[in-house]
Amino acid sequence: MMASATIPVRVAEVDRITPLVKRLALQPSDGVSLPAFSGGSHVVVTMQRGEGVHRNPYSLIGPPGDRSRYQIAVLRVERSRGGSVFLHDHAGIGTALQITPPVNLFPLIGQARKHVLVAGGIGITPFLAHLDELRRMGARYELHYAARDLEHAAFADRLLAEDPGRVRLYPSRQGRRIEPAALLAHQPLGTHVYVCGPGPMIEAVVAAARAAGWPPSHVHWERFAAPGPGRPFTAVLARSRRSVLVRGDVSLLEALEADGLQPPYLCRGGACGACETAVLAGEVEHGDHYLSDEVKAAHTRIMPCVSRARGDRIVLDI
Ligand SMILES: Cc1cc2nc3c(=O)[nH]c(=O)nc-3n(C[C@H](O)[C@H](O)[C@H](O)COP(=O)(O)OP(=O)(O)OC[C@H]3O[C@@H](n4cnc5c(N)ncnc54)[C@H](O)[C@@H]3O)c2cc1C
């Protein structure tokens, strides 16, 4: 399998939303319409910088009906390998980028009786398109949005203006915090909860839902976090009879790409399953949320976007 074809786009608008978040509008370079998408979708943005390349997923924040341009909102992550900093400091009107077609791993559930959306920080982005869809559906919903303070709560003014009564803000510097157990209590049967934000927030909401007896099928989350650096190792590609050195600061997926391969991917975050690869020998340090505990324990499959070899060497069926 090969990575799916990308779409050439150009940056058509850039504006600062908060001190650390910029909005970028991306228009197709060839002028044709972009593929349709639904709320919760993301695209993977490829940024070429000299010899280096960054490929980062970003949620689409514009109204799902708009096929003339896509909009993303990017948090500047200071201590990173540079993808978000590139979009903040070097992407201007006209900058050429490549994007994948949109993929939705965080869709709204049409049959839900009510939708409870819980956002933390930049985790607000997938909900912007969700809200547009919910309004059009005439659905019952509420949004709970935690941020450091009002200045850093991206799009908060707009959300409060568009949906007064349905949007509640929780600025942590004013001591306001989302209490997941209280939030989930007394919701009507058939409610679905969706959470996107820092890991501890996702875990708290998922744990509160479980403790309150919510069916797992009614609890949805999306994690933005990229894995941290790991130990270097060698990936032996059994079928193509070659070896690839995976440095500590790159993922196995990135090392394979740098070696000229085009492994498939959709999320680059261990959630979608597209990059699943068979392991012939060696143990895996799993970092994904896709494989079952049983498969993980067998060390026969690896998700190269987030997982690494536990030892110095791993043999892959590639
Ligand atoms: C589905 C999804 C949607 C997202 N939507 C948004 C959004 O709307 N707005 C937003 O600001 N951010 C979003 N993110 C996060 C975004 O993709 C980047 O992770 C973030 O911008 C930081 O990028 P960076 O290049 O600055 O930092 P880095 O963290 O240095 O790089 C991030 C990229 O490098 C990879 N990576 C880094 N180190 C390693 C390593 N040691 N091993 C393996 N892989 C490594 C990650 O997989 C990731 O692709 C989203 C993430 C996901 C998964």
Ligand code: FES
């Ligand atoms: S690309 Fe989605 S799990 Fe690896």
